[in-house]
Amino acid sequence: MKNILKANLNSLNEEQLPVAEHKLHGGKYFAGLFSGEHIAATEFVIGATFVALGATTKDILLGLLIGNILAVLTWTFVTAPIAVQTRLSLYTYLNKIAGDSMSKLYNWANAVIFTVISAAMITVSASAVRLLFDIPAQLNWYSTNINFILIVIGVGAVVVCVAIYGFKTVADFSSICAPWLFVLFLSGAFELLPALSHNVLEIGRAHV
DSSP states (O other): HHHHHHHHHHHHHHGGGGOOGGOOOOOOHHHHHHHHHHHHHHHHHHHHHHHHHHHHHHHHHHHHHHHHHHHHHIIIIIHHHHHHHHOOOHHHHHHHHHHHHHHHHHHHHHHHHHHHHHHHHHHHHHHGGGGGGTTTOOOOSSSOOOOHHHHHHHHHHHHHHHHHHHHHHHHHHHHHHHHHHHHHHHHHHHHHHHHHHHHHHHHHEEEE
């Protein structure tokens, strides 16, 4: 009986089993992984775009407050309890409760969504690197500069290389990058604010 059970366990994929105690990580690992996931330049750019399109400070602060409260409540009362109780990956848990068809559909949807998101984030990162090479801003939906395309490929290659080594490497990499990302974003806000204010005021005068 033990041999049969052992054979069955050996035939299972590691993701189909609860995470072993010796593979659990502490708060530092979670902070690094969380930072790598959620501290992104795209939000910084999108926020400035909302202001340029006419969103008020009240709109942005209220939206951020409501969105973050809902996110924290969801993580606290829905996501975290399920994760702690099952200790299974999302894909394995979905397969258990919804079957193979739903898992495949979810995987394909994720592939499309994350392809678009990752492309946008890599392009934003490449837009920062282009300043080092005096490449003009790319304002069309397609690139007009071959050097910018090469920079995007280079940045994407670095991201992919880090991701290939798994979540632990991503978390370690994020732990190093996350602290000074806050400083960069704050500096970027101070740098962007005068130009953004000038743009908004000019638009207001034009309407008057």
